[in-house]
Amino acid sequence: MKIFFLLVSAGLVWWILRTLRDSRPSTAKPKIKNMVSCDYCGLHVPEDECIRQNGHNYCSKEHAQKDSG
Numbered sequence: 251m252k253i254f255f256l257l258v259s260a261g262l263v264w265w266i267l268r269t270l271r272d273s274r275p276s277t278a279k280p281k282i283k284n285m286v287s288c289d290y291c292g293l294h295v296p297e298d299e300c301i302r303q304n305g306h307n308y309c310s311k312e313h314a315q316k317d318s319g
């Protein structure tokens with residue numbers, strides 16, 4: 251009977267610790283980047299990674315060159 255109470259209390263401690271850990275608010279929020287679509291292939295790329303040319307957005311230099319040439 252003593253072992254049963256030990257198991258129950260151990261399980262209770264584990265459950266409380268798990269609940270406290272899960273309820274902790276996460277500070278690391280994923281940043282949502284502004285996405286733009288490539289004017290050549292339509293692929294969506296982050297705005298800060300896209301290639302800008304003549305007012306158009308492209309996913310790569312190759313597509314910028316293919317669209318202009």
Ligand SMILES: [Zn+2]
Nearest residue numbers: 288291309313
């Ligand atoms: Zn593209």
